[in-house]
Amino acid sequence: MPEIEKNENQNRYNPAEIEPRWQARWDADPSLYAAEPHSSGKPKFYCLEMLPYPSGQLHMGHVRNYSIGDALARFMWMRGYNVLHPMGWDAFGLPAENAALKNNTPPREWTLKNIEQMKVQMRRIGLSYDWAGTEIATCLPEYYRWNQWIFLKMVENDLAYRKSSKVNWCPKCATVLANEQVIGGCCWRHEDTLVEQRELEQWFLRITKYADELLDGLDKLPGWPEKVRTMQRNWIGRSEGTHVDFAVSEPEGQRVSESASQRVSEPEGKIRVFTTRVDTIFGATSIQLAPEHPLVKQWALNDAALQQSVEEMIGQQKVARETGDIGNIEKHGVSTGGHAVNPFNGETLPIWVANYILADYGTGAIMSVPGHDERDFEFAQKYGLPIKRVVAPSVSGTEEIALPYTGKEEAVLVDSGEWTGEASLEAQDKMARFAEEHGFGQKTTTFRLKDWGVSRQRYWGTPIPMVYCINGHEGVKPQGVVALPESALPVLLPEKIEITQEGGSPLAKVPEFVNTTCPVCGGPARRETDTMDTFVDSSWYFYRYTDARNSNAPFDSDKANYWFPIDQYIGGVEHAILHLIYSRFWTKVMRDLGLIKNAEPAERLFTQGMVIKDGAKMSKSKGNVVSPDEMISRYGADATRMYALFAAPPDRDLEWQEEGVAGISRFLARVYRLTSKFAPVVRELEKNAHGDEIAPSAFAAQTPAGAALLRTLHQTIAKITEDFSGRWHFNTCIAAIMILVNEISTAEAAMDAGDISAGTIAEVFHKLVLMLAPFAPFMAAELWEQMGGEGVLFRQPWPEADAELARESEIEIPVQINGKLANVVKVAAESDEETIKAAALADEKVAARLVGKTVVKTIVVKGRMVNLVVK
């Protein structure tokens, strides 16, 4: 074989030179990462990472998130998939308004500038997004008009409605928050700011209509982390039980009026309770009402003492709720003097008000069964209410078990009239049916999930496309709500606006915006001045990506149906019950509107761990923030992103250590030097191969050194290929590549000396570079070109592992004596158990240890180990 001149000089790794050069080349080709038409015949793969809020500064959490997605997208391209890899901006939100206040910059300008800045950072990292085809910014009318469009569809379908209710108010945001945005009694953006309760008129989305489907659907999402599914299950909080109506006899001098029983549309003169244990109803010894129960409110009007107690209890609940201490407050209660009749046995029970009853769960009223409920027990003890046993464990027979006894699986009813002797679970069913037949109750399901309040008293969000007709007209009262027609969209956010710190909707102070005409009667009208929660924007953005430039519809259904569901969604777990539940809801709504066919947005979800520094989450206040820009200018983008994948498995928290990045950078320099040096060898062969796959391995494997190198190569390919298919332990993938490179490095002298064929050298470097492509795209592209590779590296076929070449001919077998390692023996890889056993016994060290002992048992695991049990 002719001597090929190697490249000994030009092999210093200089990412500062390589990376900008390649970035410029990639940026110059907007179709580089574009998805192909559906007719391409390739299987599709929708790879999605959560879109960022354009704060202006990319942080390490982003780098990690996007490095994972980028590696996967590039890998899937190389595996021959048609990949959609989009990116956009979650561009509405309060920080823009705060910045406007601080710097006197309009929110739009501030946001767009930040987007440009962050895009520059993302490009520096070499992320493979189809900017030209997919990029969206949710703050632009081209996008948010479709929020308005879908909102109108929701109004039409009774999925959006307006009502007055108690809502969460963050004084710092000066706006309302959804339940999901209240974390431990505080605002999700201001962790130390307590959320207040205010009574306001708000727009709500009827997410509860889908409560059952949202819950049941979780079982059909095996590709989602169990943790996220559990959190959503808890959040939805489905609870199967029974409503029972108790007839009320009012306290002295009180009347049960019609208006008192509006809460859960209970029949007049009745209190409706919700219970999951209707089987214990014979043990009810009182009725407990929430302090905010309408009946209590009414009775308190004529009873100053009651009024005062109730106010105290409401106060206690408020404090407890705000401090997150609800659950531990001391139980207080007071008798109302009223009575209720247990419809099952005609017993008369006193009606109390108690601070441990919540008005917004169930019916705000319970039957208190102290014998079989811990809370009721505690309360009854404190106030001397009777405690009755009506359920006993069947297994213990007559043996008395201390009250409260809350078991139900093995429980049997006692002292319960005609149901005595029934098993608890069956009794629940039969008693509910009995109540239903007699018209005083029915089976019910209660949810913790509440409708999604989407009104925000802020400027920088999507205007809600509704108006209030001032004079009213047929079918609409004065000041009544009127939906705008589709043709009136988009309702544009006014550009000229003064942002102040005062509360209230900023849009209300813009007369040009507020004053309009009623689309139905043409009379004067005022616009809704609240804007939509920004979680609306992110609830469906991934559909828009499939058809981002469509100006006639939110997207083309055929396109969405081709790409959906998302094959892999990657993001932080902090959105487990915010974005991830809203977007599941939105998907179901759009499905019912006929826009899409899929019931769930994403087939698989991956939640990556946090990036931490010095043991704590990076934050400005802790001063432990590491800037991606700084890392990139010091070590290069390849080293930075590769470290983010190497330092920990992606699902775990990652401790950022700069020395580690330096280590990766050294590793890359070694790869670069070696590959660059032998690139001419590869190029030469490539030229002669005429496009055929170069260096068929069988031909190349002619020396032991070459064979060993090829063995490691193919083992590495097998490992990485397998890992990409699900486990995603990129840290061990990169470790495997390091082992390969170490081996190449060791073989350098042999390669120089011609002990390893040019074909082998070519194959090794060729495939090494292909494997580096998802992790270090800049350097891989550079080396690919140096090796004479043609076409785009990221569209080259991923190397196939050759099992034959990967196979070890000889393996080491540990020999244990009584489970302790005695020595390691070498045997042929295919050796059967007898051969291995013989080799073990023949080993000198092993033999020496066996002197004077008897082998009573030998365990041989083929290809694994030998254990000699001796006496």
Place this chain on the structure above:
RNA sequence: GCCCGGAUGGUGAAAUCGGCAGACACAGCGGACUUAAAAUCCGCAGACCUUAAACGGUCGUGGGGGUUCAAGUCCCCCUCCGGGCACCA
């Protein structure tokens, strides 16, 4: 209180199916190269005991018990850390 994670060398971690614990790195130490340093390359490296050194031995995956020829891995109990839920009737 309930439900999920997690705990492995000085550090980040590996061990995918019950089969050599610590792969691969970082930091460290020793050496080569250099006038010197940096860079690079080579080597050592869990703890303890024994030893002049080596050989050798013991212990070791948060703690305690168990199953097994064999346990980081399976079972039971407990501690600590992180996260979620929490008078949800």
